[in-house]
Amino acid sequence: MQPKGGLDVQPVIDWLIDAKPGRDPKEWLRLMCERMRQAGIRVDRVVIFVRPLHPNVVARAFYWLRDSPEVAEYEEGYGFLSTEAYLASPVPVVLATRRELRRRLLEPHTAMDFPVLHDLRKDGMTDYLVTPLEFLSGEVQVISFATRAAGGFGDAELNGIERIKPAMTRIMEIYALTRKASNILDAYLGRQAGEKVLQGRIQRGDMERIQAVIWFCDLRDSTPLAEAMGPGAFLAALNDYFECVLGPVLEREGEVLRFIGDAALAIFPLGDDPAGAAERAVHAARDALTRMHLLNERREKDGMAALGFGIGLHLGEVLYGNIGTRVRLEFTVVGAAANEAARIEALCKTLDVPLLVSREVASQVPADWKALGSHALRGVAKPIDLFTLS
Numbered sequence: 001m002q003p004k005g006g007l008d009v010q011p012v013i014d015w016l017i018d019a020k021p022g023r024d025p026k027e028w029l030r031l032m033c034e035r036m037r038q039a040g041i042r043v044d045r046v047v048i049f050v051r052p053l054h055p056n057v058v059a060r061a062f063y064w065l066r067d068s069p070e071v072a073e074y075e076e077g078y079g080f081l082s083t084e085a086y087l088a089s090p091v092p093v094v095l096a097t098r099r100e101l102r103r104r105l106l107e108p109h110t111a112m113d114f115p116v117l118h119d120l121r122k123d124g125m126t127d128y129l130v131t132p133l134e135f136l137s138g139e140v141q142v143i144s145f146a147t148r149a150a151g152g153f154g155d156a157e158l159n160g161i162e163r164i165k166p167a168m169t170r171i172m173e174i175y176a177l178t179r180k181a182s183n184i185l186d187a188y189l190g191r192q193a194g195e196k197v198l199q200g201r202i203q204r205g206d207m208e209r210i211q212a213v214i215w216f217c218d219l220r221d222s223t224p225l226a227e228a229m230g231p232g233a234f235l236a237a238l239n240d241y242f243e244c245v246l247g248p249v250l251e252r253e254g255e256v257l258r259f260i261g262d263a264a265l266a267i268f269p270l271g272d273d274p275a276g277a278a279e280r281a282v283h284a285a286r287d288a289l290t291r292m293h294l295l296n297e298r299r300e301k302d303g304m305a306a307l308g309f310g311i312g313l314h315l316g317e318v319l320y321g322n323i324g325t326r327v328r329l330e331f332t333v334v335g336a337a338a339n340e341a342a343r344i345e346a347l348c349k350t351l352d353v354p355l356l357v358s359r360e361v362a363s364q365v366p367a368d369w370k371a372l373g374s375h376a377l378r379g380v381a382k383p384i385d386l387f388t389l390s
Contacts, residue, residue: 007040009160016167025175026062026071032168033064041157045125045146049091050176051139054183059086090114090130094142100131104152120146127152129161133169141172190255192269193331196321204329207321211274212267213281213313213361214333214341215254217245217288219262220308220349228305237299238262241307244291248284257332265341267318267333278315278364285311285355286389292354308354312345315360336380343377344386351375351386359385 012035019028033046044066052060059076080086090101104110105121105128112118120128130144145161147153153161185194219225219241226234242264246256249266258265268277268284288311296306316337322329344356351372362369368390374383 007156007160009036009039009041009163012036012039012160012164013167016164016171019171026073028171028175029062029064030071033066036160036164037066039160041160042147042149042153043145044148045120045123045144047144048172049142049144050172051141052176052183053180055187057183088115090116090144091142094130094132095140098132098134098140100129102130103128106152124148126150129153129158131161131165133165133172135169135173135176137173139176141176143168189331190257192255193257197331201321201331202329204322204324204326207319207323209317210320210333211270211315211317212320212333212337213270213278213315214318214338215249215264215266215268215281215284215311215313216338216341216345217264217266217309217311218345220310222262225305225307237304237307240295241292241309244295245288245309245311247291248287249281251287252280252284254281254284258330263342265332265338267320269320270315274315275364278361281313281361282357282365282367285313285357289354289389308349310345310348310353311355312341312343312348313355313357313361314341314344315358315364316340340377340380340384343380344384347375347377347386351388353388355388356386357388359387362387 012032015035016032029046029048033043036043046064048062050060051058056077057075058078059080061074061076063072063074076086086092094101103112103114103117104126105117106126110117112121117128125146125148127149128144128146130142133141133143135141145153147157181198182194185197188194189197219238222234222238225237229237241262242259246264246266249256249268252268254266254268256264256266268281270277292307292309300306314337316335318333318335318337320333322331323334324330340358344358348354348356353372356372357369369387370390372386372388374385376383
């Protein structure tokens with residue numbers, strides 16, 4: 001039986017207004033759906049579809065099902081927008097028109113114009129509502145409601161959903177903005193540095209002393225490569241190179257801090273585990289060498305030149321935080337150890353090896369080290385002992 005008259009959805013609205021900002025979005029969705037049911041809105045399935053600002057993720061969806069204990073979350077890459085699964089769904093229609101779409105699934109003359117409608121009907125759903133959520137920024141996201149109730153949603157339920165939508169939309173926008181800020185900072189500063197900025201570490205000169213393994217890598221002969229390959233092919237090669245040498249850094253909890261043309265600076269903070277940090281850095285370097293070898297094999301098979309590169313690892317104290325002008329800052333590391341890591345990497349070309357590590361790093365990690373002697377670094381008073389992997 002459909003609810004008659006008005007439903008008291010004010011408790012749901014009050015809860016949304018008072019919702020704690022730190023709550024996990026999946027938990028928030030679950031609690032909201034439960035409160036909607038308590039208010040008399042017989043939802044059995046709610047799906048939120050959002051378009052985040054993210055370099056790798058074009059869509060994120062949250063699924064609440066009444067008979068499932070947890071909210072499911074899915075992410076899709078940029079190719080998803082050209083798939084049949086997306087193009088044949090109601091989502092692009094609602095995004096384009098900014099109008100809600102409803103299908104009463106058991107009525108004989110209902111247009112079954114989206115594949116999802118057949119799936120919903122097989123699952124026992126009787127009514128399906130897809131509606132836009134308009135953010136203050138002008139962005140539009142999408143939420144859908146489905147029910148198994150006999151006769152579908154009643155007028156009182158639809159009115160209740162409409163009354164709840166404004167408060168629901170504002171909470172979703174807060175989550176979206178928080179996630180967007182985190183995504184941007186992770187992509188452009190790195191996860192750890194991004195977290196520090198979000199926590200308020202934003203003043204120039206706001207720095208701390210840390211011990212870290214410093215990673216410096218550089219692509220060899222990039223100028224003639226760029227001239228020979230052309231800008232498009234060179235950019236593709238540069239991205240392949242960075243993926244090979246820095247992917248292992250990120251996979252082992254290192255922090256990529258800067259791209260300096262075709263060079264990059266990263267760190268593995270020691271924290272309470274110096275040997276563990278050094279070991280992760282060395283394993284990342286070993287993995288980078290393997291990936292670059294495979295990349296160069298593919299390039300040579302395709303008639304392209306192999307990419308030369310160098311990786312230098314050093315361990316020492318650096319200042320970690322904000323430097324720059326009053327209006328343009330960078331979160332990075334500075335100090336003698338960082339400069340020495342760059343000088344160590346520069347000797348890779350001289351010594352004709354792709355990897356060099358200082359004694360400070362090698363002494364922390366048991367490995368098949370090959371000693372390459374003591375070498376003077378430009379601008380550094382004392383020579384430094386260098387090693388590579390055998």
